[in-house]
């Protein structure tokens with residue numbers, strides 16, 4: 509079994525890693541059987557599998573049964589680099605874990621690793637209501653790759669953290685999304701993903717947090733972490749594509765129905781109303797902002813100072829004047845107009861979040877073009893950073909999506925105007941009946957612009973059995 513794991517980490521000759529994986533692998537498969545996609549183990553899925561880290565090796569397409577997917581371990585090729593930021597920017601990257609940063613590195617790797625199985629658990633029932641075989645296949649692609657990303661973090665734990673690392677790797681299979689006693693570590697990964705609009709918004713916003721966190725970890729002075737996350741980013745791009753184009757296709761269909769009927773209440777015509785789409789955006793965008801941690805964070809300052817975690821494209825984004833970040837302040841605008849000044853190093857979570865927000869705005873503009881192109885005046889928007897927040901400077905305040913501070917009672921009584929209600933969800937559930945015929949698509953979403961890997965529209969992406 510272990511001998512068949514595709515890898516470029518010399519697994520054949522690493523006895524310690526082979527032993528650790530030999531124990532972990534069967535437990536991983538047990539976890540996948542228990543809480544991975546429900547009801548499709550015997551189906552054959554047209555999946556992309558990474559078989560090597562070379563340019564043509566990470567995207568091989570073939571029909572595979574999910575439990576037989578070959579979860580591999582890959583590092584991106586080494587780069588000639590220095591740590592590049594923090595207190596010692598000219599130092600060489602570390603090939604082993606420096607003793608003095610061990611605790612912090614382990615914590616970051618465990619936090620990253622914990623999100624991956626969590627997302628699979630959150631999405632486990634969605635296959636039962638897929639709008640098409642194309643979407644079903646994309647869901648499963650995302651699921652197997654998130655599971656592979658768990659492997660990527662487990663590799664680091666097993667290879668570099670000895671016994672503690674093995675224990676942490678076990679725990680990654682023990683916690684459960686939304687579990688009362690053993691929840692996943694970060695908030696958004698305990699929130700249920702109940703329908704496909706949740707899923708598309710999650711892949712748009714929450715996977716995009718993943719992109720920015722992985723980008724900042726790919727700057728890490730700990731070279732194995734940098735190389736592992738760089739490879740993960742190649743896969744992550746498809747997940748965000750699934751999210752962004754997924755919402756876009758819902759908006760297209762909604763906009764078509766609004767244009768044809770001249771009305772906004774198009775549920776009876778089989779579409780999801782724009783106001784409901786907006787509520788899902790409000791939910792997942794605000795959940796995802798929480799994932800950046802507090803705007804003022806001594807943890808973030810330590811990670812930056814020590815060279816553990818950098819900024820988004822520290823050297824290639826061309827936006828940072830210098831890489832020690834010892835001077836300067838970040839101005840955080842609070843609801844109500846107050847401004848908090850945070851020393852730059854302590855504001856690294858907020859700096860990273862700003863790059864994320866810009867990227868989300870680009871996606872929103874794309875969705876809004878669908879409305880504009882049909883001559884509709886309505887627009888979708890990102891809510892204010894203070895809306896529905898549980899972490900950081902805005903936590904505990906009640907803001908509406910425009911950033912107006914409200915009394916807690918008013919927020920509670922108007923919550924259903926801004927976040928999905930049980931009624932919205934029940935109406936979505938009515939529409940989201942599964943469509944499993946090749947080339948067919950549910951009525952609430954537009955077909956994709958093109959197939960996966962150039963396949964025709966009626967391609968049988970999943971052979972059900």
Ligand code: BYC
Nearest residue numbers: 619623627694695714715718721798799801802805807808
């Ligand atoms: N939920 O200084 P603070 C992905 C905790 S997504 C719960 O504000 P820090 C993916 C924090 O742990 C990317 N707890 O935060 C997407 C700390 O706890 P302690 C995942 C939270 O440490 C889709 C305390 O509050 N990767 O890959 O600067 C599908 C004060 O912390 C939360 C990473 O996150 C929260 N939202 O930053 C699949 C990268 N936020 O010390 C996958 C690794 C904060 O008091 N993680 N806390 O016990 C990190 O870099 C940092 O841990 C964080 C938090 C950015 C998350």
